[in-house]
Amino acid sequence: MASSPRHFSAPLRALLLSPSLRKPPRIPLRTSLFSQPLMHKALAFSTQIRGVSGSRRVSWKTEASMSEAATEKGKRGAEVFDSEEDLSVSLAKYTADIADKFSKEKRSFTVVLSGGSLIKSLRKLAEPPYIDSVDWSSWHIFWADERVVPKDHDDSNYKLAFDGFLSKIPILPGNVYSINDALPAEGAADDYETCLKHLVTSGVISVSAATGLPKFDLMLLGMGPDGNVASLFPGHPLVKEKEKWVTFIKDSPKPPPERITFTFPVINASSHIALVVCGAGKAGPVHAAFQNSRNSSTVPVQMVAPEGELVWFLDKDAASKL
Known part of the structure; x- marks a missing residue:
């Protein structure tokens, strides 16, 4: 089990000098319940959004085809699930397969x-x-973003991730890199x-050959009801x-006001991004995200365009306007 939060409260500059940053020895795995090793399996992409109901798959049409919604940088697809429980099962498999690929x-x-309901959706991995x-x-x-509060504060994304x-x-x-909450936002x-x-x-951390930016293997992002991702808000x-x-914000439209956040160039340098969205209250921005990005009503989530693969994990309520 992970250690308690007190192990992560030291300033990052002290962490940089710690032997823990050196590549750790490989720990023997406990016996797997799988008869075969996990293999990476990318989700299929087509001109339709696929809906998932148990083992049954149905098609969900969009006003704009997936080929129109696809970015020039990478592949884009979506999975729609009958329930958050089904979504969590699939997200765990997707994450574990990517982890296995890069670990090897x-x-x-x-x-x-990121914060929010995403952490709950990762529970099947545990x-x-x-x-x-x-x-x-x-x-x-x-962390893609973090609130500049103590790690034991209820607003802390670290606390949310640690507890859940x-x-x-x-x-x-x-191997857990939290912010130095003793410092001001900047x-x-x-x-x-x-x-x-x-x-x-x-x-x-790998480097993008195209941009020279850090290239994370997998970025797990949620989305707010206004279409924000990380702490990048509409019109800001x-x-x-x-x-x-990494930059900071002192006037977040959502409390708490002071936060740090990855910028879009770093987000979009990722090898894989999973956008995990549940709930009817987010159906509007989901719909907007699949429209032409030149639309004047652009929301931040429309700017998520990774070099690699983007997959949306949606429950049927979040996908209800597609």
């Missing part, structure tokens, strides 16, 4: 979390068969970017930030 290729797996079959020693955990996921898996404490953002640069230099100047890897 480069002996590390870099995964970025259950059999994944708790026993995943190579947790290869995982390195980051990290405390339930055997993650190595040195300092915390700069400190986190420094940490990322160190991990790029040390080879833990940070949506257009192109220079910084």
Whole structure:
């Protein structure tokens, strides 16, 4: 099991000097419940959104075809599920397969979390068969955004992830990279970017050949009812930030006001992005996201366009306007 939150409260600059940043020894896996090793399986992509009901698949048409909604940078697809429970089962399989692929290729797996309901949807990874079959020693955990509050504060994305996921898996404490909450927002953002640069230099985080930006293996993102992703909100100047890897916001339209966030260039350098969205209250931005990105009513989620693969995990309520 993961260590308690107190192990992650030291400033990141102290963490940079810690031996824990060196690549950890590979820990023998416990016996897998699978008869065969996990294999990476990319979701199929077509000109339709696929709906999932148990083992039955149905097609969901959109006003704009998936080929129109596809980005130039990478593949885009969507899965629609009858329930959040079914979504969670599929998300666990998808995440575990990608983790297995990268762990075997480069002996590390870099995964970025966000807050909100996403953490609940990851719960199946902490259950059999994944708790026993995943190579947790290869995982390195980051946050797409964080509220600048103490780690034991109810608004903390770290606390949310720790309570709902990290405390339930055997993650190595040195592989969990939380922000230095002792710093003000600007300092915390700069400190986190420094940490990322160190991990790029040390080879833990890959580099995009196209942009030179950090290339995370998997970014797990949620979406707000206004179409925001991370802490990039509609109409806010940070949506257009192109220079910084990590920046800060002091006037968030949602409390708490002070946050740090990855910028879109870093988000879009990812190998894989899963956008996990549930609930009828988010159906409007989901619908907008599948329309032509030149539309004047662009919402931030429409700007998610990774170099690699983008897959939407939607429950039927979130997909109700497609």
